Amino acid sequence: MxxxxxxxxxxxxxxxxxxxxxxxxxxxxxxxxxxxxxxxADSLHVGHFIPIxxxxxxxRAGHRPIILCGGGTAMVGDPSGKTELRQxxxxxxxxxxxxxxxxxLSRFIDFGEGKAIMANNADWLLNLxxxxxxxxxxxxxxxxxxxxxxxxxxxxxxxLTFLEFNYMLMQSYDFLxxxxxxxxxxxxxxxxxxxxxxxxxxxxxxKEREDAFALTCKLIMTADGxxxxxxxxxxxxxxxxxxxxxxxxxxxxxxxxxxxxxxLGLLTFLPMDEVRRLGALxxxxxNEAKRVLAFxxxxxxxxxxxxxxxxxxxxxxxxxxxxMGNVPTYEVTAQSLAADNxxxxxxxxxxxCASRSEARKMVQAGAVMVGxxxxxxxxxxxxxxxxxxxxxxLRKGKKNYxxxxxx
Numbered sequence: 001m002x003x004x005x006x007x008x009x010x011x012x013x014x015x016x017x018x019x020x021x022x023x024x025x026x027x028x029x030x031x032x033x034x035x036x037x038x039x040x041a042d043s044l045h046v047g048h049f050i051p052i053x054x055x056x057x058x059x060r061a062g063h064r065p066i067i068l069c070g071g072g073t074a075m076v077g078d079p080s081g082k083t084e085l086r087q088x089x090x091x092x093x094x095x096x097x098x099x100x101x102x103x104x105l106s107r108f109i110d111f112g113e114g115k116a117i118m119a120n121n122a123d124w125l126l127n128l129x130x131x132x133x134x135x136x137x138x139x140x141x142x143x144x145x146x147x148x149x150x151x152x153x154x155x156x157x158x159x160l161t162f163l164e165f166n167y168m169l170m171q172s173y174d175f176l177x178x179x180x181x182x183x184x185x186x187x188x189x190x191x192x193x194x195x196x197x198x199x200x201x202x203x204x205x206x207k208e209r210e211d212a213f214a215l216t217c218k219l220i221m222t223a224d225g226x227x228x229x230x231x232x233x234x235x236x237x238x239x240x241x242x243x244x245x246x247x248x249x250x251x252x253x254x255x256x257x258x259x260x261x262x263x264l265g266l267l268t269f270l271p272m273d274e275v276r277r278l279g280a281l282x283x284x285x286x287n288e289a290k291r292v293l294a295f296x297x298x299x300x301x302x303x304x305x306x307x308x309x310x311x312x313x314x315x316x317x318x319x320x321x322x323x324m325g326n327v328p329t330y331e332v333t334a335q336s337l338a339a340d341n342x343x344x345x346x347x348x349x350x351x352x353c354a355s356r357s358e359a360r361k362m363v364q365a366g367a368v369m370v371g372x373x374x375x376x377x378x379x380x381x382x383x384x385x386x387x388x389x390x391x392x393x394l395r396k397g398k399k400n401y402x403x404x405x406x407x
Contacts, residue, residue, distance in 0.1 A: 002027070003061035009272055010265040012054050014191040014216045017201060022213045025185065031063045033186035033215075034178050036121075036171065036193075037105075038070035039097035040089065043239035044104050049301075050217045050266060051189050056108050058188075059116065066117040066184055067105055069098045072125030073170050076163055094122075104238055108300070117182060121174050137173055140206055141199070149195035168196050175200030176207060191216040220266070223258035238301050244351075245302040246328045249310035250399060253294035260289045268296040317401055329391065329403045334384050343370065343380040350402040352394060362396055369395040 004023060007013050016022060025031060035055050037048060044052070055065045074094050089097075102118055109116050146152065146168060152160060175197075178184035185204075187197045197214035204212035236251055237243040243251075255263060261279025264270060270278075270292075278289035291311070299307040313326035330350035347359035347368065360378045362368050368375045370382065371392055384406055386392055391403040 003058060003063070006061075007054060007057060010057075010275075011262055012050065012057075012217045012266065014218045015194055015214075016216070017198065017214045018211070021211060022186070022215070025211065025213075026063065031186055032066060032178075032182050032184045033058060033063060033188055034066035034068050034119075034175070034184050035188050036068040036070055036073075036174065037101060038074045039094055039101050040074055042097045042100040043237045043242050044101055045238060046236040047190070047220065049238070050220055052105065052108050053267065054188055054217050059109060064114075064116060065109055066119055066178055066182060067102075067109060068174060068178070069101060069118070069120045070174075071095065071098050071120040071122030073121055073167065073174070075122075075126075076167050076170060100239075119178070121170075121177075124177050125170060125173070133169075133173075137169055137176075137203070140203060141169060141172075146199075149199075151192070151195045168199050171196045172200040172203045175212065176203050179204050179208065179210070179212060185211060186213045186215060188215045188217065191219055223256055223262075240302060240306070244328055245298055245306040246310045246313050246326075248301060249294045249298045249307065249314060251294075252297050253290050253314060254399065255290065255293070257286050260286060260293055264289065264293050264296075268293065268300070270296060318399070327393070327401055327403045329405050331405045331407050332387070333407045337382065337384050341381045341383065343368070343375055343382055344378055346382055346404065347394065347396065350394065350404070352396045352400055352402050367397050369393075 001009075002023060003026065004013070004016075004019075033055075035051050037044070055067070059065050071094055074089060074097075075091070098120060105118070111118060146165070147156065149168065151168070152165070171193075175184070175187050187200055189197060194214070194216050197216065201212040201214045204210055235243075236248065240248075252263070252267075261275060264275040264278055265272065268275075278292055281289050294314075295307050295311055298310055302310075309326040313328070316327060328351075330346075332346070342356075344353075344356045344359035344363060347353040347362070348356045353359040353362060359368075363375050363378050363380065366374055366376055370380070371386070382392065382404070387404055387406040391405045394402050394404060
């Protein structure tokens with residue numbers, strides 16, 4: 001099966017330019033392609049995961065990925081899908097983020113000799129001569145065409161800075177530089193990048209008189225059209241220090257039934273026959289498919305050992321077996337409790353609630369359990385004597401747990 005047909009079967013592809021030509025070019029010889037990631041944080045999140053997995057599938061099919069960290073474009077900020085100017089980051093923060101993201105990417109992409117390239121567009125963007133860039137590149141872009149692009153439409157309603165207006169030119173220039181240096185002819189990315197990617201492919205065709213292609217993947221959405229990747233604690237990060245493996249596992253364990261088969265195809269490497277078998281399960285049997293989904297994705301992100309711990313913790317909490325030692329924990333001391341032992345403070349500190357304000361609301365709603373007892377008073381305190389050798393279990397709602405441990 002052609003890799004593009006496989007990607008279609010798994011549900012990845014949203015849009016592609018010159019599809020017949022791309023099919024033929026990929027059949028003729030291995031193709032070098034690139035995926036750009038702007039280092040706006042020190043971790044990737046689940047929104048990055050789809051194009052990263054598409055890159056992994058393409059690499060497994062014999063094609064060569066370039067992962068481009070946007071050390072230069074992050075100084076500007078991509079306006080695509082944003083209603084306001086992104087926070088300006090210092091060069092030091094950007095470089096620190098680049099290092100952290102490069103480490104994460106090595107879990108999915110094989111950077112063995114000749115198999116993949118890690119690049120940073122700061123290497124060519126930060127030392128550009130502005131006048132030369134405008135004459136050489138800017139002269140090939142129509143402002144009328146740019147203003148009609150989807151990536152700018154939303155921002156035009158509330159105000160688009162000239163800083164951000166340059167982003168399309170810079171991303172297009174990236175594609176041109178990678179074409180010249182590595183014969184890169186394909187850019188992949190999320191469907192929100194379509195306008196920028198078209199401009200890059202067009203720039204290569206106009207400047208170099210060569211074929212170049214764009215391929216976008218679908219944004220990760222639920223069956224009812226909601227954007228995936230957000231939890232009560234914020235974004236669903238790939239860094240275990242930002243989103244614990246247990247919370248990550250539980251997120252996927254609790255997806256809607258209608259989303260299971262699609263996510264198994266997109267977010268795991270399971271054979272499609274197995275994906276369809278699991279997706280066909282109904283009623284309570286669908287829980288098997290959800291467990292497989294949660295385990296396989298957590299294994300990809302955090303490794304098999306952490307996936308097994310998360311699975312075991314979930315079984316201990318919800319299945320009546322398993323090891324409670326794998327349940328997420330938060331350590332306290334007698335000294336810290338003496339300073340502040342309010343339940344609402346502990347709920348916020350251990351991560352069950354985003355803030356003390358949310359914790360108060362949860363307690364008032366009767367949604368918090370301390371051990372076997374429901375907490376209803378926002379002035380409830382937790383004493384060191386309540387925390388036994390195995391800890392004290394706090395629960396918010398039906399499925400969010402943390403075990404307090406006394407050091």
